[in-house]
Amino acid sequence: MTDKNNGKAWVVMPLYYYPLTEKTWKPLHDAISAHxxxxxxxxxNPRSGPGDYPLPGQDYVREIPRLNAFSNVCTVGYVKIDYCRRPIAETFAEIRQYANWATHHSGLYVEGIYVDETPNHVSAERSVYLDAVVHNPGTPPEGDLTAFGNPDLVCICEEPYHKLRSENLQKRLEDFRIDRSRSIYQISGVPAGEVQDVAQEMCRRGQYVFVTDLVDDFYESFGPSWNEFVGAVNRSRCVEVK
Incomplete structure (x- = not known):
C-alpha cells in the first residue's frame, strides 16, 4: 500500500454503516474534504463481505464511487475468515467478487482486502489464508510477519481504551512490536475529553489509526468525537514512540 504523505498518520474508518441515504456518510465526506x-x-463492508452478487446493492453502488473520487481515500473490502476455519473457497469467491465490481460499474472498486479474524499464531494449515493486504488479528502477531504472508498492514490492537491501558496488553505490544508504518490501532471507549490526546499517541505508535469515545456500535456510526479525532490525526507528525 503506497504511502502518499511520507509517514503522516492515516485516519482509519471501518465503515460498517449502511448508506441508507446520500447523507448517511456525510460526516466522512465532510472530514475527507476538510483535510x-x-x-x-x-x-x-456491505454485508460482512461484498454483499449481493454481483453488485452490493444500489446504495453501495451509489456511495462507494463517491469515496473513490477523493484522491486522499483508499478503500479496502472487508472479508472475515473465522481464524482460518472458514472454507478458503468462500473467501476467494468474495475477493473475486470485490475484484469484479469495476467490470460492472465505473468507480466501484476497492484497492485492497481487509481480512478480519486472522490468527496471531501461524501454522502450516493457516498459511494458505495469510497472503493478504491488511490483516486484523486484533492483537500483535507472534513472530516474523513473513510467516503470516507478509501483509502490508496489521491491526495489532483492536481494543477498548481500558484494556489498551492494561499492563498485560502493553507488554504484549512491546514484546511483539511491528513497524509503525505497518501498524493499525483501532481503539474504542476513550473517555470524553481524552480523544485528541489518545489519537495523537496512537499516531506515534501506528501510522493507521481509529479512535472513538463510543462504547457500542462504533463502526456503525461516527459519534460526537469524530471531528475531534480526525483533527488530531490531521495534526499528527511522524514521531514514533520508542
Missing part, C-alpha cells in the same frame, strides 16, 4: 492533506483508509 485534503490527510489520507483515509476506509473499510467498506
Amino acid at each position: 485534503p492533506d490527510t489520507n483515509f483508509l476506509v473499510v467498506v
Whole structure:
C-alpha cells in the first residue's frame, strides 16, 4: 500500500454503516474534504463481505464511487475468515467478487482486502489464508510477519481504551512490536475529553489509526468525537514512540 504523505498518520474508518441515504456518510465526506492533506483508509463492508452478487446493492453502488473520487481515500473490502476455519473457497469467491465490481460499474472498486479474524499464531494449515493486504488479528502477531504472508498492514490492537491501558496488553505490544508504518490501532471507549490526546499517541505508535469515545456500535456510526479525532490525526507528525 503506497504511502502518499511520507509517514503522516492515516485516519482509519471501518465503515460498517449502511448508506441508507446520500447523507448517511456525510460526516466522512465532510472530514475527507476538510483535510485534503490527510489520507483515509476506509473499510467498506456491505454485508460482512461484498454483499449481493454481483453488485452490493444500489446504495453501495451509489456511495462507494463517491469515496473513490477523493484522491486522499483508499478503500479496502472487508472479508472475515473465522481464524482460518472458514472454507478458503468462500473467501476467494468474495475477493473475486470485490475484484469484479469495476467490470460492472465505473468507480466501484476497492484497492485492497481487509481480512478480519486472522490468527496471531501461524501454522502450516493457516498459511494458505495469510497472503493478504491488511490483516486484523486484533492483537500483535507472534513472530516474523513473513510467516503470516507478509501483509502490508496489521491491526495489532483492536481494543477498548481500558484494556489498551492494561499492563498485560502493553507488554504484549512491546514484546511483539511491528513497524509503525505497518501498524493499525483501532481503539474504542476513550473517555470524553481524552480523544485528541489518545489519537495523537496512537499516531506515534501506528501510522493507521481509529479512535472513538463510543462504547457500542462504533463502526456503525461516527459519534460526537469524530471531528475531534480526525483533527488530531490531521495534526499528527511522524514521531514514533520508542
